[in-house]
């Protein structure tokens with residue numbers, strides 16, 4: 141496969157750093173953009189000095205960003221747009237910044253990419269676009285203008301995905317709960333696994349809000365990277381590219397109680413659980429209908445247990 145010049149926004153973040161590493165490993169050149177809002181320089185340790193990587197510490201809110209990057213890197217032909225405000229509670233407290241970062245900047249970047257003739261554009265969508273959807277598994281078409289989003293985060297992600305989905309240019313991958321090494325345990329969003337691992341390694345009891353029956357669709361980060369490669373036609377197995385909106389998950393619901401028990405067992409932490417009252421706004425179950433994405437040939441390669449073990453190994457060594 142011919143090597144490409146790719147832009148990864150959010151390259152210092154959890155998912156962006158894994159995506160960047162894989163692209164470089166496959167022989168592509170990565171232009172990385174991040175303002176280190178929730179990302180870390182140490183996440184880029186594996187590739188920061190690689191000749192096929194160039195980091196720009198800038199904000200996606202900067203006017204004309206993509207135009208100036210394209211001028212500097214004329215062969216730039218693939219955009220992975222991951223940079224975002226990722227904390228749901230933060231988005232509730234900062235709705236304007238969230239809308240500007242997660243929607244307005246995406247809208248501009250998507251238009252610029254199209255105008256500049258960039259072949260592939262992928263956006264990081266989210267299960268939050270479905271609000272408190274109760275029909276399971278959740279299908280792509282359940283996200284409509286009628287959905288009441290729980291947060292500005294969900295609204296902005298929905299508006300971005302819809303714009304891309306309706307444009308016929310590029311694609312939005314709606315991720316469910318992602319986990320793996322480098323996920324920030326202090327993150328208030330989707331960080332349940334990293335928080336449990338933190339508890340477990342400290343020998344503390346797991347804290348569960350509610351009875352633990354609530355369930356989530358957890359996907360390991362290397363499978364997320366696979367889905368990105370498929371979406372942009374850079375998959376070594378020749379799958380993709382994709383256009384439109386796609387759920388990305390396993391299609392399997394894992395209860396929080398099951399998760400807590402598995403982490404406690406793997407970290408030799410106490411198996412007794414500290415149950416706390418249910419938090420307002422927490423959705424009961426979330427599970428993706430993955431039939432659309434499966435047609436591309438995508439299927440998760442890392443089992444939940446294997447992913448947990450790798451995450452714990454990483455947490456122990458970091």
Ligand SMILES: NC(=O)c1ccc[n+]([C@@H]2O[C@H](COP(=O)([O-])OP(=O)(O)OC[C@H]3O[C@@H](n4cnc5c(N)ncnc54)[C@H](O)[C@@H]3O)[C@@H](O)[C@H]2O)c1
Nearest residue numbers: 150153154155175176177178179199200223224315318330
């Ligand atoms: N982790 C999950 O479970 C999950 C689920 C669904 C969707 N997503 C989406 O995937 C993407 C990556 O999330 P993540 O989990 O890796 O989070 P993360 O916080 O580790 O990564 C986001 C990155 O974006 C950067 N960023 C934020 N604002 C920026 C700005 N104005 N300019 C430049 N960079 C900026 C941050 O510094 C950070 O490095 C996000 O768009 C997120 O909404 C994540």
